[in-house]
Amino acid sequence: MNSARHRLIRGLNRLASTSATSAAPTAPSTAATSTSNPSNSTSNAVPRSSYATATCPHMVDMAAAEAATINTRLQSHQQAPPTIKLEQARPYSEVPGPKPLPILGNTWRVFPIIGQYKISDVAMISFLLHEHYGRIVRLGGLIGRPDLLFVYDADEIEKVYRHEGPTPFRPSMPSLVKYKSDLRKDFFGDLPGVVGVHGEQWREFRSRVQKPVLQLSTVRRYVTPLEQVTEEFIDRCNKLLDDKQELPADFDNEIHKWSLECIGLVALDARLGCLEPNLDPKSEPQQIINAAKYALRNVATLELKAPYWRYFPTPLWTKYVNNMDYFVNICMKYIKNATNRMKLSEGRALDGEPSLLERVMKSQNNEKLAVVMALDMILVGIDTISMAVCSILYQLATRPAEQQKVYEELRRIMPDPKTPLTIPLLDQAHYLKAFIKEVLRVYSTVIGNGRTLQEDTVICGYRIPKGVQCVFPNLVTGTMEEYVTDAKTFKPERWLKPSQGGTGDNLHPFASLPYGYGARMCLGRRFADLEMQILLAKLLRSYKLEFHHDPLKYVVTFMYAPEGALKFKMTPRE
């Protein structure tokens, strides 16, 4: 155990003596008692058609996954939690958790010097809260925000997701909410997008863009353009190698540029030029790179620490607003260019199948909507994917046996490394996809998802009031033995079918949900999968990755990823 962990444990031990309630890992027992019918776990579920207002294509996956859970429960004789009525539930005040200090609440705990926790410790806090208090933990008394309720029970998480209603509320990014709904209300108006937007406005926007974004034919259209971007990226990597064949210490910045270039293609129908060598610091691509780097990372500081910006414009808040304004202007500029091109070509597709933007413009004929969609995709689609790629490459470089399996699979499906990629070809890369899923299970880039309860709800036997923010910590639940067989072992095979060499391990489908769930599930999931698969297929078919430095520690900046120099050694394969 390192000293940070000791420090946190000491902190939590101190908290234990002042806790509002005692640690109660198994309390209340009602939630874990048996029912005779394992399928009862879903008996309460609202029928899918009624809660997923905008149909979610991933529901198909979920149906299979659900069948798997039921199997799991049958096999392990685990029982689904019974539903207890609100009036029978234990009061919210009894939910275990660290006691807030008078006036300071619990916010002091994330103050850099006097608090025990730093933002980078968030992942560890999440583990420790579970270790110390059990499967439901209340973190109350936070200045300027509602209580956080950590739920570590996959059955209960399933229940909350399945009852989330037609307009699920994800308690994310209050700073963006303020920017969109208050500061720049005139611009965003009635169609403010999906990120940081809730209720009917969210539903209206999502239902207008969901179909074109998630349609397989849209995604398929990007295979070749994304492959080109990726080839340029790999060329650039080659040029960056030092005399030891190692990539530079700031290689994460290069991955960032690759993901920015990919998102520019998808959301703005444009090549931004971020992969150009020797960018002038004043050039537009460099400005975009700087702004993108800043956009999400500062949100963590703004939101996880005491949010004084809510009451007066702090310097960080002013910087955030300027950065957001810059992005809005960039999106407007590129969308205008794209719509002008479309007008010139009289609505005909410019390049074979219509692009995402062409589809959205054709069905909605609303330039502002396209700008806001692009802005949302850029805001959440850069850091997520680049941090996931950093993590996946690090895992591949430090797991030579698994990397070899990925390579052999790729060599089998692409005997000639120059074979152009297609969806049917990528579909055969089962082990590669399983490897990605396993990294996202064990090192979940987005450490947790969440929902604000829209009505009083019983969770783990407690009556949780409307308005409480539930946190579902993927990173913890994805590595809990009760939900995943041999959970601490990194084993991509667990995701494969038996016919593909799968281990048949149990996997609770709500334990590891890297893209969330339901009507609000990640809108860019298909693009994210495609971009990661293309990058890994191109890179690993032709190069071997190694890492010959001290192991890196995973920390949370905003995402969960290895911190430090990703100086991979990159050697060509014959």
Ligand code: HEM
């Ligand atoms: C590995 C990469 C990614 C991960 C792990 C990830 C994860 C997530 C998660 C957990 C959510 C919340 C879902 C929920 O509330 O149930 C989300 C939402 C979202 N994601 Fe992603 N994401 C990734 C990449 C992307 C990309 C590349 C894009 C854009 C092209 C994108 C666009 C979005 C949008 C727009 C939302 C908001 C959806 C809504 O609230 O309706 N994501 N993502």
